[in-house]
Amino acid sequence: MRSHHVWQALTRSGYLLSHWPWRAAGYLLSSAPVGVVVLLVIVLGTATGSVLAVALIGLPLLALVALSGLPVAAVERRRLRIVDRRPAPTPHRVPDEPGLLAWGRTRFREQATWRELGYTLAFATVLWPLDLLALGMALVVPVGLAATPVMMATVGDGEEAPVLKMWTATSWPEALATAVPGLLLFAVSGYVIGAVAAARAGLTRLLLAPRETGPGREVTELVRSRARLVDAFEAERRRIERDLHDGAQQRIVALTMMLGLARLDAPPGALADQLAKAHDEAGKALAELRELIQGIHPKVLADFGVGAAVADAADRSAVPVDVSVDLPQRLPEAVEAAAYFVVCEALANVAKHSGARRAEVAGRHAEGRLVLEVRDDGCGGADAGRGSGLTGLADRVSVLDGTLALASPAGGPTLLRVEIPCEAAERPAQSRPG
Numbered sequence: 001m002r003s004h005h006v007w008q009a010l011t012r013s014g015y016l017l018s019h020w021p022w023r024a025a026g027y028l029l030s031s032a033p034v035g036v037v038v039l040l041v042i043v044l045g046t047a048t049g050s051v052l053a054v055a056l057i058g059l060p061l062l063a064l065v066a067l068s069g070l071p072v073a074a075v076e077r078r079r080l081r082i083v084d085r086r087p088a089p090t091p092h093r094v095p096d097e098p099g100l101l102a103w104g105r106t107r108f109r110e111q112a113t114w115r116e117l118g119y120t121l122a123f124a125t126v127l128w129p130l131d132l133l134a135l136g137m138a139l140v141v142p143v144g145l146a147a148t149p150v151m152m153a154t155v156g157d158g159e160e161a162p163v164l165k166m167w168t169a170t171s172w173p174e175a176l177a178t179a180v181p182g183l184l185l186f187a188v189s190g191y192v193i194g195a196v197a198a199a200r201a202g203l204t205r206l207l208l209a210p211r212e213t214g215p216g217r218e219v220t221e222l223v224r225s226r227a228r229l230v231d232a233f234e235a236e237r238r239r240i241e242r243d244l245h246d247g248a249q250q251r252i253v254a255l256t257m258m259l260g261l262a263r264l265d266a267p268p269g270a271l272a273d274q275l276a277k278a279h280d281e282a283g284k285a286l287a288e289l290r291e292l293i294q295g296i297h298p299k300v301l302a303d304f305g306v307g308a309a310v311a312d313a314a315d316r317s318a319v320p321v322d323v324s325v326d327l328p329q330r331l332p333e334a335v336e337a338a339a340y341f342v343v344c345e346a347l348a349n350v351a352k353h354s355g356a357r358r359a360e361v362a363g364r365h366a367e368g369r370l371v372l373e374v375r376d377d378g379c380g381g382a383d384a385g386r387g388s389g390l391t392g393l394a395d396r397v398s399v400l401d402g403t404l405a406l407a408s409p410a411g412g413p414t415l416l417r418v419e420i421p422c423e424a425a426e427r428p429a430q431s432r433p434g
Contacts, residue, residue: 031128142185329365359376
């Protein structure tokens with residue numbers, strides 16, 4: 001059953017006899033104490049933070065003032081329940097990582113945070129005075145008229161009573177006649193207060209609890225689910241790499257050593273020849289396993305970052321590669337993995353199809369984006385859509401809101417450019433050990 005609120009109640013008979021006029025008046029009246037407190041906090045916080053900002057002490061205080069919209073919005077969403085019983089969910093998303101720093105980064109990047117700050121400033125300076133003004137103007141005339149007999153009995157000693165400071169009632173019949181329209185105007189005021197409260201609640205809901213529906217919401221959820229799948233995929237790759245490295249690889253290493261020792265102790269003959277073959281096969285299996293581990297998730301990428309991993313991939317390339325990757329800080333793991341595998345696939349294509357004599361990999365992080373470029377002096381004519389292996393990587397980059405562009409005219413040269421929006425991590429990038 002759909003929850004009723006003041007907009008619906010206004011269109012129903014019996015509105016004036018229900019609790020909704022009182023709830024509407026309470027909603028408008030309750031904004032005053034909240035607005036006064038918010039105004040004092042913002043003024044004092046901004047003034048104190050500005051004074052102390054010279055010594056850098058006030059900067060955290062100013063940051064807290066910028067985030068003051070969060071608690072105010074939470075209070076306002078709860079206050080909505082006075083006149084609107086529909087849920088008012090928070091528009092903020094859960095941070096991808098635990099911790100206060102991740103929470104702060106997420107909040108400062110969200111549009112909802114700044115929308116709530118704007119609402120808070122408007123609420124502290126304009127909205128709550130307007131709420132009181134609308135409530136007062138809706139009540140002052142009917143109260144002033146209806147209270148005329150009371151004023152005559154108390155203040156006027158039964159002889160006269162001021163009416164809204166506009167005229168004076170000088171007799172009881174006149175006072176009673178003045179009170180009758182006042183009582184009738186109370187009915188009109190109930191509807192006026194209800195309409196103002198409903199409009200005010202609608203503005204609050206629009207700014208503080210926007211509802212994303214239709215295709216937009218579905219697309220947003222699809223993008224988030226794809227990002228979660230990429231993170232889960234990367235975590236699984238790292239787990240498989242660790243299991244192979246610490247389990248199967250160590251066993252094959254031990255087997256290779258045992259076969260080598262047995263080969264040394266065996267006398268010349270058929271047994272020694274079989275041990276030699278087994279030792280060679282074990283060595284080949286170990287080399288293939290290490291190559292497999294390198295392709296799943298290279299340890300150098302996890303330990304030293306994408307710069308060192310790209311340099312390692314360039315060293316193993318069949319075509320000479322010049323590497324110029326300047327990344328002083330580590331990047332998010334999903335970004336590093338995507339960038340690394342794009343470079344590896346590009347270098348593999350250079351070696352197989354381009355006929356290039358030399359290639360170049362350049363990378364940098366600027367203006368919140370990782371930019372990687374792979375060039376070669378080959379024959380060109382590459383097409384990402386014709387089974388080059390880059391189509392899947394382009395999809396992977398797009399999940400991170402990145403772009404992959406390929407320029408390869410006939411005759412060359414070929415340029416592959418990748419851009420991925422990301423922020424640098426706190427930990428510095430390490431150089432690959434020599």
